[in-house]
Amino acid sequence: MGKVGRFLAALLLALLPGTAAAAAEPAAPPWTGSWETAPSGTAAALPGAAVRNVVHLSVGGTAVRIRLSNRLGTQPLLLGGVTVALRRAAGPDAVPGTLRTATFDGAPTAIVPPGQDLLTDPVPLPVPAAADLLVTVLTPVDSGPATYHRTALQTSYLARAGAGHAADENGSVYTAAIASWYYVTGIDVLGPTAGSVVAFGDSLTDGTGSTPDTNHRWPDRLAQRLRGDRLGVLNAGISGNRLLRDGTGPSALARLDADALDRAGARVLIVFEGINDIKGSPEATDPAAFAAAYRTLVSRAHARGIRVVGVTLTPYGGYSGYTAAREAVRQQVNAFIRTGGAFDAVADADAALRDPAVPERILPGYDPGDHLHFNDAGMTAVADTVAHALAGTTGSAPAAG
16 A cells, blocks of 8 residues: 555544554445546437447446436436446447446436436446446436536547437447537446545646547546555546636535535545636635635535645646736735645645746646646646645544534
């Protein structure tokens, strides 16, 4: 077990009332989040269609369960069938013999009320770490706006006449490629894991700037580094999301429970959010408002026994929204993240990615060209910085409650 795994084991011991530090390592929670995407908006309904979502796990297990969401919908969502399978290489084909039908209290169909999520029953499907799964969702009727995650950076597939095809191992009817995830928002696995880490943020966490269909977002890179610690990594980033107010998707404060604290096996929350508040419209100019929001996030996480790593806001000089006044706000916010004492640990992504010669800009080698987001190398640098912060976290866990 690596440094991060030992830290989390100590954390779990500290959270158990009356447990001595020298006691045996506690049993891991039965379910752990292995993949997540946060609902970012709605798209037009797809009556009669089957969406074959491609998702990439972080940790493996002996069984899975799937979270389907109608959180942003306005009508009851009829699920006419949901299947899961291991993906066969690239494309929409399943590995023969691995396709399973998911059920809901034993039934193959279900209705998800508007504003709610629904978990499937456990599906007995052994899955390895870093596996690609196909999660196929059949929607036989028009159930109103579809809850989806717009910026998947992953090709999924659509069968427009999907009735009867959700259980197809052969993906030949899935002829339309799509760039968003529909309805599916999470995969939990059953197995001997150490819990999960939730990456909570905006487009920088969502992966904008990285190469599509390669799983090069920084949470994916972090998952590679933590695999030996048996830690799941969940990506709760939403492009355009904001800390202080609703933007693309509900604000960080509004969606914290649903997208982070409620996730199975969550042990650590990584907060990398705030740049859209600084550069967006209306812009946020009061560093005290950021400090109060961060303290609120941390307090709510601590109440669940979840530690919090704060990530400094990275440079964006050269981007169209950059101004000297906004840069001054970013610097003050970063000073609070580093020295304000709110977080259990700090990952200084600003220091890791800025150009020493022009510190208001990111290094050219990390810049995909828009001067805001990160290319694959930049994503790797963020993951390295966060992994270092996790491994260096020491001390007693915060009290729950």
